[in-house]
Amino acid sequence: MSAAEIVLVALAVAALLALLLWSVAQRLDRLHRREFQTRATLEAQLVHRADTAAELASSGLLDPASSVWWPTPRWPRWGRCAWSGRRRPVGRSPQPNGG
Numbered sequence: 619m620s621a622a623e624i625v626l627v628a629l630a631v632a633a634l635l636a637l638l639l640w641s642v643a644q645r646l647d648r649l650h651r652r653e654f655q656t657r658a659t660l661e662a663q664l665v666h667r668a669d670t671a672a673e674l675a676s677s678g679l680l681d682p683a684s685s686v687w688w689p690t691p692r693w694p695r696w697g698r699c700a701w702s703g704r705r706r707p708v709g710r711s712p713q714p715n716g717g
Contacts, residue, residue, distance in 0.1 A: 648706075674680065
């Protein structure tokens with residue numbers, strides 16, 4: 619191979635490498651834009667939820683105890699049963715048939 623052919627191959631490899639790096643940079647830029655947009659949407663939803671909760675708590679529609687603390691959780695807390703060792707929701711009495 620002559621020197622001109624080596625330079626030509628090196629330039630072709632460099633061009634392919636530059637194209638690959640440019641493509642990866644474009645994909646990363648799109649990913650960051652989507653992540654920033656998602657964070658902004660989530661923050662707006664959380665602010666709206668907090669405002670709504672504060673408005674509901676101060677509206678007087680709830681009794682005083684409920685405006686400070688919700689009496690039942692939306693999902694059960696899990697703990698270990700004292701006599702069987704199995705996981706079960708806290709606050710539920712164990713059933714004698716093993717349920």
